[in-house]
Amino acid sequence: MRDTKESRLLLVLLIAIAFALITVDIRGGRNSPVDGARQAAAAVFGPIENGVSSAVDPVGNAVSAVRDSGDKHDRLAKLEKENATLKAKLGSDDRNRSRLKQLDTMLNVAAEGQYGIKGAEVIAIGAAQGFSWTITIDVGANDGIKRDMTVLNGDGLVGRVTTVGPDASTVLLANDPDFTVGTRMEGSDELGFASGQGDRPLRVELLNGKAEVKKGDRLVTFGSQADRPFVPGVPVGVVSRVDPSGGGLTRTVYVTPFVGFSRLDIVGVVVQPPKKDPRDEVLPAKPKPTPTPTVTVTVTPSADATDGTATDGTATGGTAADETAADETQ
Structure with missing residues (x-):
């Protein structure tokens, strides 16, 4: 369209109509007289918007992925920090137990x-x-x-x-x-x-x-x-x-x-300080002495001794009466 006097007048008229419709729509609220027209426009232009949205979605998804990646990294770093703190706490349990003791x-x-x-x-x-x-x-x-x-x-x-x-x-x-x-x-x-x-x-x-x-x-x-x-x-x-x-x-x-x-x-x-001298009461209990092991010796008689014969050939095991009888016989 060429820039003529008529085209300028048409542009001004369209702008005035647009402002009038906006004013009527705002004042009407839910009962706005242009609501039907809005729904009709949505029915007409909805498929076009969806197509445009589908075309733009990969870019939006990429931005969302980058943002989510940052969030995940932050969460991972936080979890790693919490784990390190927990490990340090667990690692100090032995020391804490020692100090409590x-x-x-x-x-x-x-x-x-x-x-x-x-x-x-x-x-x-x-x-x-x-x-x-x-x-x-x-x-x-x-x-x-x-x-x-x-x-x-x-x-x-x-x-x-x-x-x-x-x-x-x-x-x-x-x-x-x-x-x-x-x-x-x-x-x-x-x-x-x-x-x-x-x-x-x-x-x-x-x-x-x-x-x-x-x-x-x-x-x-x-x-x-x-x-x-x-x-x-x-x-x-x-x-x-x-x-x-x-x-x-x-x-x-x-x-x-x-x-x-x-x-x-x-x-x-x-x-x-104490009210009286505790003397030796604070000293720890003395360790009990380790008992000395007892050694038991068992003597087993030899076979010769059992038969009544000494190892040097001397007879053993006779009674005193036998010895007296022998002396009288001699």
Whole structure:
């Protein structure tokens, strides 16, 4: 169609009619007078739309596939992450069981000794304050921790608190060369002082140079004045070697500590001392000695002995009456 005056007038008229129909359709709502015309148009143009839709569907399907692929990838990544988390959780079950066992044992020790303790976790090992054998625990002044408090675990004496921060503290371990604690021998009550020697047994100087001590004897803490830095009755270790007595004023013994200082995890800080000295009550039960096997020897008589003849040809088995008769005959 050429651009003429008539064509322009026709275009304006068609636009005006379209706006009028739109206005009437909007005002009519469900009862719109053009609804019938709309349905007729749908019947006419529906097949054409379906054909166009069929032609465009492969592209739409491809876009949908890409989008779904991304969703599937995200879901797969999420599932993989959840599996990894679950595996990590399952893998840590053994550690959790170990820690629960440590905590349970420590609580039993605290109950037997009547110690009020604050549980803590070891979060670092190292020379935080220039000491060679120290640990850092995750409790501090905000938890009621103070300097020179006793630290223990389910096995026995761990050390003492030396530095306190708001939420963490440094503990000097009992095997540090700068560590010294008063000890008391189980049963005999012999007193002494134990000093750390790093990864070697503790060195204990007994105050009695003639003290009767042997391998396997056990020691506990003697306690300090006002229970700082040490409360009484905490297991220290077992005597592993005794130096010969040289007639000196003291006697030296070497003690293997109950605590394994290289595998510390859960510990407790004694924030409330016992009302009375627990003495030896906190020490673990002694292992029962293995019974010595009994050897039975059975003697079986030889055939010659059974016949009454000795191996050297001497007759045996006669009675005293027979021997007397023989003498009288002679």
